[in-house]
Amino acid sequence: MPSPEASEERAQRGEAERSSDPREGASAAPHTSLRAVAREAIAYGLREGRPPNLDPAHYTAGLAAPRASFVTLYRAGELRGCTGSLEPEAPLVVGVARNAFRAAFSDPRFPPLAGWEIDGLEISVALLSPLERIRAGSEADLLRSLRPGVDGLVLREGALTATFLPAVWESLPEPRDFLHALERKAGLEAGHWSPTLRFERYSTEPAD
Numbered sequence: 001m002p003s004p005e006a007s008e009e010r011a012q013r014g015e016a017e018r019s020s021d022p023r024e025g026a027s028a029a030p031h032t033s034l035r036a037v038a039r040e041a042i043a044y045g046l047r048e049g050r051p052p053n054l055d056p057a058h059y060t061a062g063l064a065a066p067r068a069s070f071v072t073l074y075r076a077g078e079l080r081g082c083t084g085s086l087e088p089e090a091p092l093v094v095g096v097a098r099n100a101f102r103a104a105f106s107d108p109r110f111p112p113l114a115g116w117e118i119d120g121l122e123i124s125v126a127l128l129s130p131l132e133r134i135r136a137g138s139e140a141d142l143l144r145s146l147r148p149g150v151d152g153l154v155l156r157e158g159a160l161t162a163t164f165l166p167a168v169w170e171s172l173p174e175p176r177d178f179l180h181a182l183e184r185k186a187g188l189e190a191g192h193w194s195p196t197l198r199f200e201r202y203s204t205e206p207a208d
Contacts, residue, residue: 034125034207037093038071038100046115051101056091063093068128070165071099075120081107086154096125125207126165131200139193143175154200155186162186166204
């Protein structure tokens with residue numbers, strides 16, 4: 001259950017997002033909020049059934065450059081959707097808009113977002129660093145190399161891929177619990193280990 005302080009902070013962030021209004025074809029805005037881009041993409045999706053077609057040329061160089069991102073949605077402090085990319089696939093502002101749309105309408109864990117939900121929607125945008133391979137010969141090696149609270153972790157085993165953002169450490173602070181939950185998320189048994197198992201780490205920074 002989030003604290004009153006956390007709820008107030010999220011409410012303030014939501015108000016800041018609504019004060020900005022990035023639109024398709026808008027002029028370059030040096031202080032464009034990516035959370036506002038995400039919110040407008042969801043609102044556009046409710047109206048049009050698709051993500052907006054943003055032109056990176058109308059945004060600053062930092063927003064137009066390729067970078068991986070994740071968008072996480074909350075309502076009343078509870079997860080309402082999360083999706084993103086582990087590697088840069090598009091200009092940052094375009095990727096955030098797409099990920100916001102997918103988090104709202106395509107996360108298989110939740111029904112598509114309804115129009116009445118958007119007013120209370122809390123949005124978090126995380127920007128990812130490049131992936132870094134972790135070389136570990138055993139589970140013990142891997143656990144020793146993890147940095148709780150810092151590392152996002154990617155697991156790959158054959159066609160299976162799963163990731164946890166660094167924020168997941170808040171609910172799973174022990175490295176072994178964190179790893180085993182990620183293995184279960186990927187569809188593997190907790191404690192699974194094989195020569196083909198691959199791990200990568202990344203860090204995140206929050207976007208305004």
